[in-house]
Amino acid sequence: MLDTVLVARDRWLVEGGMIMPDKASLYVVGIEDAQYKDEKIYFWDDVYGFDMSCIKKIAISEPLVDTVNPEQICTRPHKLLTVDINTVKKEDLSFSYKYKLSAIRNDYLTALVLYFDVGFTQIHKPLWISTGPRAPYTHWRQTVFYLHNQLTMNADETVQGTIECE
Numbered sequence: 001m002l003d004t005v006l007v008a009r010d011r012w013l014v015e016g017g018m019i020m021p022d023k024a025s026l027y028v029v030g031i032e033d034a035q036y037k038d039e040k041i042y043f044w045d046d047v048y049g050f051d052m053s054c055i056k057k058i059a060i061s062e063p064l065v066d067t068v069n070p071e072q073i074c075t076r077p078h079k080l081l082t083v084d085i086n087t088v089k090k091e092d093l094s095f096s097y098k099y100k101l102s103a104i105r106n107d108y109l110t111a112l113v114l115y116f117d118v119g120f121t122q123i124h125k126p127l128w129i130s131t132g133p134r135a136p137y138t139h140w141r142q143t144v145f146y147l148h149n150q151l152t153m154n155a156d157e158t159v160q161g162t163i164e165c166e
Contacts, residue, residue, distance in 0.1 A: 002024065002083075002085075002088075002093060003090050003093065005019075005085065006085075006088065006089070006090055009085070009086075018122060019085045019086050020120050020122070020123070021085065021118035021119055021120050021129070022084065022085050022086055022119065022120065022121055022122050023082060023083070023084060023085065023118065023119035023121050024082070024083050024085060024116055024117070024118050024119070025079055025080075025081065025082040025083075025116060025117045025118075025119070026079070026080045026081050026082075026114065026115075026116050027077045027078065027079050027080065027114065027115055027116065027117070027132065028077065028078050028080055028099050028101070028112055028113065028114055028163060029073055029075055029076070029077040029078070029101070029112070029113050029115075029132070029133070030073070030074050030075035030101045030103075030109045030111070030112060030113070030153075030159070031068055031072040031073055031074060031109075031110065031111050031112075031113050031133075031144070032072055032074045032107045032108045032109065032110050032150075033068075033072050033110050033111050033144070033146075034108060034110050034150065037110055037111075037146055037150075040059065041056055041059050041060050041146065042056070044056045044059060060146050060148060063143050063144065063145050064143070064144040064145075064146070065141050065142070065143050065144075066141055066142065066144055067133075067137060067141045067142065068113050068133040068141075068142045068144065069133070070133045070134045072133070073104070073113075073133055073134070074103055074104060074105060074107040074108070074109060074153065075101035075102060075103050075104060075109065075153075075159075076101065076102045076104060077132070078099040078100060078101055080095075080097045080099060080163060081095065081097060093165065094165060094166050095164070095165050096162055096163070096164040096165075097162065097163055098160065098161070098162050099160060099161060099162070099163060100158050100159075100160040101158060101159050101160070102156060102157070102158045103153035103154060103155055103156060103157045103158070103159075104155065105155050106153070106154050106155055107153060108150045108151065108152055108153070109147065109150060109151040109152075109153050109159060110146060110147060110150045111144050111145060111146045111147060112144075112145045112147070112163075113133065113142045113143065113144050113145075114142065114143045114145070114163075115130070115131045115132045115133065115140075115142045115143070116130075116131050116140075117129065117130040117131065117132070
């Protein structure tokens with residue numbers, strides 16, 4: 001979606017004009033969501049008596065856009081990047097960032113959730129709006145990436161990885 005904002009900015013924003021929002025930050029957080037994974041992914045092991053487990057690979061590789069229950073969050077969020085919408089270029093939106101997530105309790109990590117916040121920082125009273133699981137619902141919701149294998153995490157234990165976007 002941001003790339004369409006950049007096209008509009010480059011075509012129609014006059015010199016001295018303002019982009020609102022002018023900042024955007026991308027976050028990752030871990031969740032425990034074994035119930036959904038059992039219902040929607042492992043379902044393929046036995047579909048009315050037929051083994052259709054070959055579909056599981058496809059089902060788990062597709063991101064899910066949905067509303068995440070904040071009680072499912074099992075790690076602290078990690079900010080991947082912040083961009084200035086006034087100056088960012090489309091090619092800047094292809095990236096690879098390392099993340100480190102710290103568990104907030106003993107739990108299973110079954111998925112990574114990506115969400116964004118946008119900031120209106122050039123106005124009299126700066127304002128940030130979040131699409132995160134702890135924020136009020138927005139139509140953007142969150143994007144869930146299920147792990148092939150869940151991880152067992154103890155409180156304050158960390159897991160790290162890399163997120164790539166092309």
